[in-house]
Amino acid sequence: MKKKMNGYLIAGLIITCILAGLTILGYFYTPYDPTAMSGAAKFQGPSMAHLFGTDNFGRDIFSRVLKGSGTTVFIASCTVLIGAVAGTAVGAVTGYFGGIVDDILMRMNDALTAFPSILLALVVISILGPGSELNVIIALGIVFIPSFARLTRTAFASIRDRNYIESARLMGAGSARILLIHMLPNTLSVLLPAITIGFNNAVLAEASMSFLGIGVTPPDASLGYMLSEAQGMFARAPWYALSTGLMIILLVFGVGLIGEGLQRLGKEAKY
Numbered sequence: 001m002k003k004k005m006n007g008y009l010i011a012g013l014i015i016t017c018i019l020a021g022l023t024i025l026g027y028f029y030t031p032y033d034p035t036a037m038s039g040a041a042k043f044q045g046p047s048m049a050h051l052f053g054t055d056n057f058g059r060d061i062f063s064r065v066l067k068g069s070g071t072t073v074f075i076a077s078c079t080v081l082i083g084a085v086a087g088t089a090v091g092a093v094t095g096y097f098g099g100i101v102d103d104i105l106m107r108m109n110d111a112l113t114a115f116p117s118i119l120l121a122l123v124v125i126s127i128l129g130p131g132s133e134l135n136v137i138i139a140l141g142i143v144f145i146p147s148f149a150r151l152t153r154t155a156f157a158s159i160r161d162r163n164y165i166e167s168a169r170l171m172g173a174g175s176a177r178i179l180l181i182h183m184l185p186n187t188l189s190v191l192l193p194a195i196t197i198g199f200n201n202a203v204l205a206e207a208s209m210s211f212l213g214i215g216v217t218p219p220d221a222s223l224g225y226m227l228s229e230a231q232g233m234f235a236r237a238p239w240y241a242l243s244t245g246l247m248i249i250l251l252v253f254g255v256g257l258i259g260e261g262l263q264r265l266g267k268e269a270k271y
Helices: 002-028 061-097 099-113 117-128 133-159 163-170 175-211 223-231 238-270
Strands: none
Touching: 002 061, 002 238, 061 099, 061 133, 061 175, 061 223, 061 238, 099 133, 117 133, 117 175, 133 175, 163 175, 175 223, 175 238, 223 238
16 A cells, blocks of 8 residues: 555656656757747658657747746746645634634635636736736636635644644744644645645646636747647647647646645555
């Protein structure tokens, strides 16, 4: 059983580290300029010169996938950071104090949850304006706050009356110390898998928004926008959609395996 759990984590780390390496490489080096066009190189299939082929403008798809994956990963990471930090803060306070604080903050949280996530993101994007990475990050970050807040509230509320928390109170520990030192580390087994799930959801949400044309726009490239481009030329250059879609699938799959491994290890630690 233990080997199986480690297998999830190891496989996920291997896949994710390889993709992370390619993504980091894309920030500093690409075989070709991702935006460089060449009329003579249009619709070339995968080859040693162009590993993923070229598109309708003769641009090297492998270079664009490297660059686009960097944009997508950056947006997803920042989105989860905003959602996790803000949501954890709200959930920790409500779960620990309860009472009127819990009622007020959770009603605000419920109000955000009442909106479909994509609809809420569209509203924020319409206010801030489409086409900017920062605006996409802010929009998706707001969308992800309620889920982290509710999860954290449940985790903190379940341990606030434990003996070691009562002992810390009797010894004079302040609320901030109890929350950060005594409670937060004991909820990581719940939060870490949630972060991996949130990252995957953020990747798919960014891809969906860019696919619909309300996320990242040219000259910037993201995997979602590239997938939107690829659908119009699937008959002539199927390698464009396949390579871009495969990158999204592998990214989500690798991080998902890490989350599954962490979740199983957390369950094992309880028994």
